[in-house]
Amino acid sequence: MKIREFKIDDYPIVRDLWQAAGLILRPGDELEDAKLKLQRDSDLFLVAIQDDMIVGSVMGGWDGRRGWIYHLAVEPEHQRKGIGAGLVREVEKRLVAKGAKKVNAQVYKWNERSSEFFKAIGYETQPDLIMIGKRLRK
Numbered sequence: 028m029k030i031r032e033f034k035i036d037d038y039p040i041v042r043d044l045w046q047a048a049g050l051i052l053r054p055g056d057e058l059e060d061a062k063l064k065l066q067r068d069s070d071l072f073l074v075a076i077q078d079d080m081i082v083g084s085v086m087g088g089w090d091g092r093r094g095w096i097y098h099l100a101v102e103p104e105h106q107r108k109g110i111g112a113g114l115v116r117e118v119e120k121r122l123v124a125k126g127a128k129k130v131n132a133q134v135y136k137w138n139e140r141s142s143e144f145f146k147a148i149g150y151e152t153q154p155d156l157i158m159i160g161k162r163l164r165k
């Protein structure tokens with residue numbers, strides 16, 4: 028498995044991958060949003076390649092204080108082969124190089140598979156925190 032940075036031409040394939048893996052797509056997941064992301068920190072948006080095909084992807088974020096992990100997805104038939112862990116490790120390495128001391132990820136309460144995965148690779152739930160948010164524009 029190789030990891031490389033996402034290119035805008037990958038967008039249709041990566042979007043299909045997000046859907047195949049069961050991610051819930053939101054405003055913020057369109058082509059124009061991927062372009063914005065590339066302007067900001069293109070080195071944190073990664074894809075995993077196997078046999079010349081994209082089989083996984085992750086979007087990292089660095090806000091100058093914390094690292095974030097979004098949209099981690101592995102093609103269903105390629106899961107449980109270490110691809111997800113490999114992608115997260117690579118984002119973590121790149122975040123540390125930027126100065127991050129902590130990385131966070133948001134996981135839906137119902138997504139046990141994802142919380143088990145994150146627990147297995149060293150992430151801890153934070154029951155003292157709740158997620159709050161506000162839509163700024165469509």
Ligand SMILES: CC(C)(COP(=O)(O)OP(=O)(O)OC[C@H]1O[C@@H](n2cnc3c(N)ncnc32)[C@H](O)[C@@H]1OP(=O)(O)O)[C@@H](O)C(=O)NCCC(=O)NCCS
Binds near residue numbers: 050100110
């Ligand atoms: C979560 C996800 C990215 C994990 O990717 P993956 O490549 O299958 O994970 P890995 O093979 O690297 O797993 C590493 C370890 O995590 C744990 N793990 C992974 N999937 C698990 C599952 N379904 N149930 C329990 N533990 C799991 C295991 O300990 C595993 O090690 P092992 O296979 O040696 O036992 C993948 O299941 C996926 O794409 N899910 C759908 C999309 C999603 O929910 N993304 C997260 C959004 S927050």
